[in-house]
Every structure is written in structure tokens, then in C-alpha cells.
């Protein structure tokens with residue numbers, strides 16, 4: 001299995017966003033996590049297509065767009081046009097999840113389904129075959145810098161069991177409260193992509209990225 005850190009620019013300094021992104025790129029980051037919030041599905045509002053479009057030329061990293069917005073089918077084309085490589089939608093925010101995943105694949109992008117901490121895994125039962133990545137929220141979405149909810153570890157392990165049993169290659173991404181203290185338990189539970197916002201951005205981005213990366217399994 002391949003393991004990746006996915007730095008979340010939600011915690012970057014927007015007065016020099018380009019520099020912060022170049023810093024993680026130079027550390028070898030392959031995935032950049034882009035948190036979109038609408039003030040409805042989650043309390044806060046972050047950023048959207050114009051920001052994605054302006055950072056697209058900076059790197060060839062995989063731009064992993066996490067839509068924390070209601071009825072995301074309205075914006076799939078716009079984020080695809082702005083330069084997303086993968087789009088993750090929340091199961092809780094979609095009336096027609098199956099159709100939205102088709103919409104994302106039809107644009108040639110990777111699909112992701114995100115679940116809030118309290119949402120059971122069975123909502124995935126009939127979409128596994130069209131889901132490239134499952135994002136398990138380990139905090140209630142809406143803000144960076146929160147504490148990982150321990151009950152999610154059991155959920156990650158259950159999902160790892162389901163994917164292995166079905167022989168599915170989907171990635172398990174975990175988002176929220178990942179830092180040097182918590183990442184080990186999330187790795188042990190069976191995830192392979194780790195979103196990290198406040199643990200990477202701030203002062204000393206390169207050092208913090210490398211310290212976290214050193215904790216990933218090497219194979």
C-alpha cells in the first residue's frame with residue numbers, strides 16, 4: 001500500500017499562499033488538500049474555484065478537492081474546470097450520491113465520498129464500485145485545528161476490513177486532528193492518506209512536513 005500526506009491549505013497563510021504550497025511541494029508532497037466550505041453544510045466559509053484556478057499552475061501535485069458544501073452537483077464542472085484532479089463530496093450533502101459520482105468520473109477525475117464521524121459506513125454499500133477514495137472525517141468538519149475523535153479509529157479499521165474483503169483498491173483518507181501524536185493510530189487502523197493542516201502549515205513548514213512524513217510506513 002502507498003501512504004501519502006495530504007497537506008490542507010486551510011491552515012496555510014493566505015498572505016503568501018504560493019510560498020506555502022511551494023514549501024510542501026519541495027518536500028515531495030504528492031497531494032494537496034483543498035477544503036471548500038459553504039457556510040451551510042458546515043458553519044464556516046473558506047475559498048472556491050478562483051483560488052483553485054490561481055494555484056493550479058504552481059505544481060503538478062494531485063489537487064484533492066474536499067467539498068463541504070450542500071448539493072455539490074452544482075459545482076462539479078466548475079471545480080473540474082478550475083483544475084481539480086479529484087473531487088470528494090459528502091454523502092450527507094447529496095440527495096443523489098450515485099449520480100454525483102458519475103458526474104465526477106465523466107469529467108475524468110477521481111471520485112471521493114466523505115463521511116462525517118457519526119455517519120455509518122453502510123451509506124457506501126451501493127457506491128463502492130464507483131468510489132476511488134473514501135474520506136473518513138476524524139473531526140466534525142468545518143474548522144482546522146480540532147482534536148481527533150477516537151471512535152473513528154474503529155470505523156477506519158472496519159472500512160479497511162470491508163475493502164480488503166471485497167478486494168477493492170480504494171484509498172482511505174482520514175481528515176482532522178492528524179499530527180505526530182495521532183498519525184500512528186490512524187495508520188494502524190488501516191488508512192493510507194492523511195490530511196494534515198495545522199500540523200504542517202504555520203512556522204517551519206518543511207521541518208514539520210518531514211517530521212510527519214518520517215512516521216509513515218516506508219512501503
Ligand code: DX5
Pocket residue numbers: 008010011033035066139140141142143144145146175176177178195196197198199
Ligand atoms: C476540516 C477540514 C480539514 C482541516 C484539517 O473541516 O476538512 O481538512 O483542514 O485540519 P487539521 O489538520 O488542522 O485538523
Ligand code: ZN
Pocket residue numbers: 008033034035066175195
Ligand atoms: Zn478536508
